[in-house]
Structures are given as C-alpha cells and as structure tokens.
Amino acid sequence: MIIRIFANQLVHTLQQQTYPAYLLVGQDPLLIEESKYQLFQFGKQQGATQKQEIVIDSNTDWATLFTDLQTFGLFSQQQIFLFTLPDNINAQLQQQLQQLVSLLHSDIIAIFQIAKLTTTIEKQAWFKTLEQIKTLQINCQTPTLEQLPQWIQQRAKMMELSIDNEAIELLAYNYENNLAALKQTLQLMQLLYPQQKITLINAGQCIEQSSVFTPFQWIDAILQGKKYRCIRILEQLQNEGDVQPVVLLRILQKELLLLLRLGSDDKIKIENTQQMLNSQLLRQKFDQYKIWKNRRPLYSAAIQRLNYHRLYDAIQHLAAIEKAIKQQGDENSWQALQQLTVKLAA
Template sequence: MKIYHNQLNKTLQQGFKPVWLVFGDEPWQKNNSLAAIKNHAKNQGFSEVIRFSSDSSFDWQLLLDEYQSLSLFASQRIIEVELTTVKVGDAGNKALLALAERLAQDIASAHFPHDVIFIFHGEKLDAASANKKWFKNLTQLGCYLPLYDIELKAMPQWLNNQARQLQLTISAELNALLIALFEGNLLALAQELDKLALLFGSQPIGIEQAEQIIIKQAKFNPFQVIDALLLGDCAKCITMLDQLQQEGMAPAQLMWVFHKEIQQLYAMLTQLSQGENIATIYKQYRIWDKRKPLYQHALTHIQLGNVKRAMVRIADIDLLSKTSSEFNIFILLADLCITLYHGEKTAGLSLNYG
C-alpha cells in the first residue's frame, strides 16, 4: 500500500509489514522515516541490521541469499537496501522480482515467520521505475512511502507539531520567523528546533532571544524561484536569487530555467489572447492541478507586452553572461523578474550595470 509521511506512525502501529519502500529527495523526512521504521522494529525484537548498497557492481544474489539464510546473531533481522540509483538494470529487476515472488509465497504459507523486514530506500522514483513489476509486487507486500517537499502553506502546522514533540513553546511570531529563515531546508530547521529545545526547554522563547541564536540556513532551488515569480512575489525572488548567488550556483542553471518559463508564458498568453480555453492550455503544457493556481495568477497579472520585453531582456542577459565578466547576472535576473510584472517601468532602463 502507499502512505505519506504524516501517516507513518499510525501505520507502524497497525501491525507487521515485511517490506518498506522509502523514496524521495527530502533529507529530513527520509532520515525521520528510516529512523522511525527501524526503531519500531527494534522495539519488536529486530536487533540485527544487515545493510547493502546497490552500486554498479552489486551482486543481487546476495540479497536472496541473505533472506534465505539463518542469522548467527539474532532471530529477527532488518535487511536495509540503499538503491544508489533507481535504475537497477536487468540483474536487479530479475533479483528483486524473484525476491518479491519468494516473499509472497512465504507470506501465503500458514507458517510464515515474522523474522525479516526489508527496507529499500533511495532517490525520488520516476514513473518508469514505480511501474516496474518488482516494485509493484513489493508494494503490495508492504508499504511504499514517497517523500515530497512540504509545501509552504503546510509549514506552520509541521513546525507546531515538531515543537509539541520537543515540548517547545513557539509563538506565532517565532513560527513565522523560522519559516522565513529556513524555507526549503527542513533538515536545518529541525536541527534548529532541537537546539532551541536544549537551550530553552519548555520555557517560552522570546523573538529577540531567538533572533540572537538562529542562523539563516534557507536553501532554494531554481524551480522555487520560478514558483515565487509566477505568484508575482518579486521581493521573494530577489531574496532567493541572492541566496543562490551566495551558495555559488552557476548562473547558467538559472538562465535555462528562466528562459524556458518565459517562453512558455509567452506561448500561453498568446493562445489566451487568441481565445484558446485555459483548460486546454493547461492540458497542452501538462500543468499539474496543484500548480494551476500559480499559473492562474501569472496569466491574469502578466501582460503579453511585458513577456515580450522579458524575452528581449533575457536574450541580452544571456549574451552578457557569455561575453563579459563585468556584470552580476543575479542582479540582471532580478531585473528580469521585475520586468515581467512592471515592464513599462524597466523598458527604458539599460542593463549596463555590474
């Protein structure tokens, strides 16, 4: 079966599951999920952990042999398998399918011993990997836990839940400050809460006290900048661009994402101006349901003329990035964000500043 991170503890209490599949790129949820599963198993007597890592030279037969062998140290074992890539190849496909079939046969037996738990984990699964027969068969035998980034609107509740577990007293003002400082970096935020719990215990934490202690560790990626841009939050875009510059991100990575998005906005707005139905446009560009509000805002607040101005400007920025080292490309990209919504104000301004 398939569950989500907030359902994990409840699912663990529902009884023994021989297979857990934990896949995703969000580090805090992955660490938390793996720790919760293993701690629960250890409390049930699973005292031995055997770990495998599937690199390009991995012998998949070891997995089957380990399952079928008797442990010399404990009667109950956790077999943990880190998939360094979800593309396991023909040998991996065959071995994992054989393992799933063997597990299914054993579970169907009236004398199936609850003495082995498999934990498979790795990066986010693509659609092709999630549709592999071995993966579907293992999911039917146990539990698949896909990990997704927590959306910004869900962060206050997540933070309050974590504070409650740590017996921290967090005001709404401090909650908002922490989210602003650590957006996009859940692992660092969780570590900061642990630090606050050690320093303050259950005592109320003043906003002034927290500001003196907390270090800004928010981390962003180019796609989060685009989301903020679609929502028209230019100030947030500029903050993110500044952070990415400090982290040393290559401007070319951002240029590609901006160029692709602006070209798509131009095409979508052109089709709308020609009377095309918005639902048809969303389908054509494969806009997911949860991203439709972002595009709804952008398509109703960005003028086609400003997108044309932005296209000219990004072409100029691209040329400057390749021909001169005197310009700060991140500042020019901030100019680009403003142009999309206020192109009439930036149209007369030169990009000739460093």
C-alpha cells in the same frame, strides 16, 4: 496492498503494527534520514542484531545477497536490509528484484528506498509483489510551500513548542526546501523560548541567530533596501557553496516579476518608466496574489522605493547574467549578482 503514510506519521504507525516491507519514496535529506533512523531503531526493538545497506545497480552481487537473505532465515534474530533502488529499473534488475522480494520472510526487516515512483515502476512484477505482501510506503518528499506551515505546526507540537501563525509563515518562507535548517532553528527555539508562545519577533530573532543564511533572507534584504546586509548574505551563500548562482537568479526573477504585478494598475498605461510603482491597490493585490501578512510590509517598502525603469533594468540584467553563465560558466556570476543586488537595494 500498499499502505501510504507521510514521514511524520511513521513513529505512530510503527507503534500500531509491523509490516513485511517498508518503502521510502522521495529525496528530502532530512525526511529520508529521520525515517531510516526510526526504522533502524524499530528494528533494534524487534531484536535485529545486524544491518546491511545495499545499493541496487548493475554491480550488485546478487548471488551473495540471495544467500544472505536465505541464511539469515535460519536464525531467530531479525536482520535489517536497506535496499537503495535506482531511478531506472531495467528488465534485468526487475527479474532480480522479483526474486529478492520472494525471499523476504518474517526474520527480515526489508526497507526499500527510491527517489520517485512512476506508473511504469508500479506496474512491474516485483512492485506488484510488494503490494501483495502489504508494504508500508512512507512519503519522504519535501513539503510544498503550501504544505510547509502544517508541517511546522506538527513538528512544533512534537517538540512541545507553541508558535503563532505569523511566526510559522515566516519560518515557512525562510526555509522552503530546507527542512534540515528549519529543524535547527526549531531546536534553537526550544533552547531560547521554553514554555513560551513564540511570536513573529521571536522567530525573526532565531532566524538571524542561525548559522546559515538562506536565499530568502537575501531577498528580504533587497526588498528592505539593506545593501550591506545583501552583500554579507550573498558572500556567505557563495562561501558555503550549497546554492548555485542560477538558482538565486530564478528566485530573484520571481520576486521582481511579483513586484511588477503588485505595483501595476492594469487599467493605467505606463507612459514613463521613471514613474514610481503604484501602491494604491496594494491591499487588493496582496489578497489577489495571496501574500502572507508578515511579508506585506517588505513588498510595500520596495514598491515605494523602486520605479519601473529600475525593475525592467534589473530583469534585463538577470537575463544577461544567465546568458553569461551558460556561455562562460559561474566564474564572474557572483560578482555580477553582487552588482545587481547593490543597484536594487540602493
């Protein structure tokens, strides 16, 4: 059978029981690296003296691998094998994996890593064998935005940090899909606020002091109308090269459409696009769209500053930038994004 746990349960689980094989499923960089480190440390505690990391593909030297697996069985010390599996496991690889799994024994700590498990893979013979030998499956998928506050609470508890709910919401918003940067900020909190309740203000200060800007800080600056800060963040995002312009386009488009929904009264027809957005029903709209409390002042400020024409114009501008990227590449997209940012934040 397959025993399924989340990555943050791995240390506790290893303290309770050992397993013939371990399966890391997901592709979150932080969760994958932390889980591998924890399994490697566990292996050392069990007496493992050697470690092999093997990528399974069409170039794998199966004869040598099978020999290694059988040879290590002659020694008393345990050995660690990490097998990185491809997304597509063809018939030939399935046969080889079936033989590999059949050669596992108590002197081997076998770790399998795969980005995604599909129904097709779960029906394959080698995977069925993993089920039979009782494998521990570790979920290393990035938490969703809804799951992230709980993940932060658990990580904070592990780090002996006390963080209030509004601060947790702010962290979740700023570090969605970026657990590595979130971890760095939590470590900064450990240094700045030991044995102290961390408030929304404290969290904001830590985010500002972190060395890496996020796309969501760029969005916040737009909502607040801070055009110089917008430009600074955008320039750093461009220099770092971790975020593509098309990703920023999608994030901004989502926020602009949300502003339209928040600032519109479904019962009133818009006759003049120059009129300001409607702020009369904001409390009701915030509840309807489940907007976190610490973000409501940002949306309120933007709605009181923008009119329908500017939003419609910005959405059309976004579409034009995306079309240009598809036709000409990213060459001028950062400059176009900067121009749009200034227009929205002015």
